[in-house]
Amino acid sequence: MHRDLFGTIVQIGDILVSEDVVSEYFACDYKACKGACCIEGDSGAPLRGDEPEALERGYPEFSELMTDAGRAAVARDGFFMIDREGDVVTPLAEGSGACAFCHFPGDGNCLCAIECKGLRKPVSCSLYPIRVTKLTGGGQALNLHRWHICKDAFRLGREKKIRAYKFLKKPLIAAYGEEFYEALCAAAKHINGDE
Numbered sequence: 001m002h003r004d005l006f007g008t009i010v011q012i013g014d015i016l017v018s019e020d021v022v023s024e025y026f027a028c029d030y031k032a033c034k035g036a037c038c039i040e041g042d043s044g045a046p047l048r049g050d051e052p053e054a055l056e057r058g059y060p061e062f063s064e065l066m067t068d069a070g071r072a073a074v075a076r077d078g079f080f081m082i083d084r085e086g087d088v089v090t091p092l093a094e095g096s097g098a099c100a101f102c103h104f105p106g107d108g109n110c111l112c113a114i115e116c117k118g119l120r121k122p123v124s125c126s127l128y129p130i131r132v133t134k135l136t137g138g139g140q141a142l143n144l145h146r147w148h149i150c151k152d153a154f155r156l157g158r159e160k161k162i163r164a165y166k167f168l169k170k171p172l173i174a175a176y177g178e179e180f181y182e183a184l185c186a187a188a189k190h191i192n193g194d195e
Contacts, residue, residue, distance in 0.1 A: 130168060
């Protein structure tokens with residue numbers, strides 16, 4: 001671990017984790033946001049290596065739950081786009097920030113059509129509000145993203161005393177493994193001193 005003006009950076013193998021990931025409180029408050037992270041923004045969800053192919057394979061199963069605009073986006077752009085920063089991301093419905101794979105069940109909520117059919121949604125969606133950045137040399141950096149639509153999630157996490165890394169235990173293990181998560185827990189105990 002390195003401490004400087006920007007806080008503590010935890011290094012686990014070739015992955016750098018910002019202090020906020022282990023020290024900040026966070027717990028999704030779906031009742032408050034109704035899935036806004038899937039419909040607001042200027043870019044789709046970042047995709048990893050084989051995720052576009054997985055989306056294409058599963059498409060016949062979940063496409064019926066998507067909106068017409070979502071299906072039109074897939075017909076137009078395919079199962080991924082390259083955003084203005086050069087990242088591979090999910091396509092967006094025309095004229096909106098909504099992910100093409102959104103499902104609106106009619107109750108004012110937005111769900112993931114992929115997940116509704118029991119398939120695995122993109123890792124970046126599961127890890128949110130952690131954002132993963134690729135580093136020169138092949139490493140990765142995990143940082144906590146702060147977005148106004150998640151203000152209720154940060155509040156709820158503080159109320160329930162749930163740290164972001166604990167709320168995201170399953171997706172962190174799915175993405176990086178048990179050993180990584182155990183090392184992250186040890187770092188969190190050192191940093192927070194209260195666990």
